[in-house]
Amino acid sequence: MSASSGHGSEPNLTPILDMVFQLITFFMLVINFKGASLDLSLKLPVLGSARPLDTKGGPEPLLLNIDTQGRVKMLGTPVDLEQALAKEARYRERTGGAKKGEEESNTPVIIRADRLVPFHLLNETIKTCQKHGFRHYQLSAMTREEAQ
């Protein structure tokens, strides 16, 4: 028999702690670190037929965000595309993803461009990527308009 006195009862914190851990586990499982590479300020064009493409099993795609001024951003920072692609090619050679001097790369390039980007700016980016051997491209679009 418990010898607790009439006053001074302590609340049992175990269930609340258990609930908190459940919530923590949920948020840990759904946290998306790759979202940091997406520039969410861009307004992508809307295409109902666009579908998320599965890149598992293949090389890690290269993600390029292009704003209305034609600036290319990777991981949130504007980059010089030539230097970034050259660095990317060296990295893939080092990690064995590509052979040195290989002209063509199997790495897909995901292009996320704002809907207002004029074609000549987009074309410059694509031509730079083609010069570095990238052939496979995925043009991103929203499947539906985002809710306001």
Add this chain to the structure above:
Amino acid sequence: MKRRRHRHARAKQGDVELNLAAMLDMAFQLLTFFILTFRPAPVEGQLAVNLPPPVAQTKVEMPTDPNAEGDTPVDTDITLHMYVTANDQGDAQQVRVENNPISVGPLDPGKVQMINKRLATVFGVQTTPFDRIQIAVDGRLRYEELMKLVDVCTRQKKSDGSYMQKVSFVELPQGQGQ
């Protein structure tokens, strides 16, 4: 009486009590962090295209009516050329397939559907040799307008039943876009 209370107090000293307050505080800190960093990913999809660098294509005479099925086999190029001109606002002005205008004005859903039907007619011909589409684009055209055309092109089925993925872009020289 005092001895009994003292004995009781000594017995209580042997109990181990776990203070959960500190652990709960830490757990709330973690929870707050994950709640603040949680951001649902936007619903995005992609259109896959192969974009080999544009090469000079030998321009061959094409019949003006893409629906024509003459008896005489025509030795044709395997690239279907599409031309898109735009105005200063970036809207499409005209869309031509080879030399045939198929759409005039901005690309609304009705015009996109019409372009799709015309292309489907071209690719629906069993002897169609086309296995790639080259889109010559006015540099001023907005990306969202271009994507409508790319979407239409990638929905076309080639004679072998596979979907068109070889779509390449070239920029129309300035002056030709007007």
